[in-house]
Amino acid sequence: MKKIAERYPLPIVLAAVLALGIFLSQPGRIHATSQDAQVIEITAKKYEYSASPVHVKVGTKVQLKITAIDHDHGFKIGSVPDSASSGDKPGLVFTSEQECWQLKKGETAMIEFVAQTPGTYSFKCCHTCGLGHKSMKGQIVVEP
Numbered sequence: 001m002k003k004i005a006e007r008y009p010l011p012i013v014l015a016a017v018l019a020l021g022i023f024l025s026q027p028g029r030i031h032a033t034s035q036d037a038q039v040i041e042i043t044a045k046k047y048e049y050s051a052s053p054v055h056v057k058v059g060t061k062v063q064l065k066i067t068a069i070d071h072d073h074g075f076k077i078g079s080v081p082d083s084a085s086s087g088d089k090p091g092l093v094f095t096s097e098q099e100c101w102q103l104k105k106g107e108t109a110m111i112e113f114v115a116q117t118p119g120t121y122s123f124k125c126c127h128t129c130g131l132g133h134k135s136m137k138g139q140i141v142v143e144p
């Protein structure tokens, strides 16, 4: 009987192990992006977001789907709780962070984050949309 090392040269064994590793890591990644997330739909219109406040449990991965109904709007939120000092590390960790998400009329924007620290996170409109623009605000409350 031949030794295993002779029948299966090392590079082939390594390639097989590598391929297996890649294969095994796939389901985890797909699972994390599409199945664990809590989807929350809110609407933006002059001059309110509804529903607000939005409540989520700490540790939740959230997909915020915001639909602008009547006009272009925006969405701007801080990544630290309202009560935090400026040097604190982010309590909301965004998949891709933006200073101001643009919400186009009739379209739905998707904003994804992990709620890591309990607290209240205020957001506001960042696209001038009319007389009440400055009062167009909402809150995300991350519960312990």
Ligand SMILES: [Cu+2]
Pocket (backbone or CB within 6 Å): 073, 074, 125, 126, 127, 128, 129, 130, 133, 134, 136
């Ligand atoms: Cu506005």
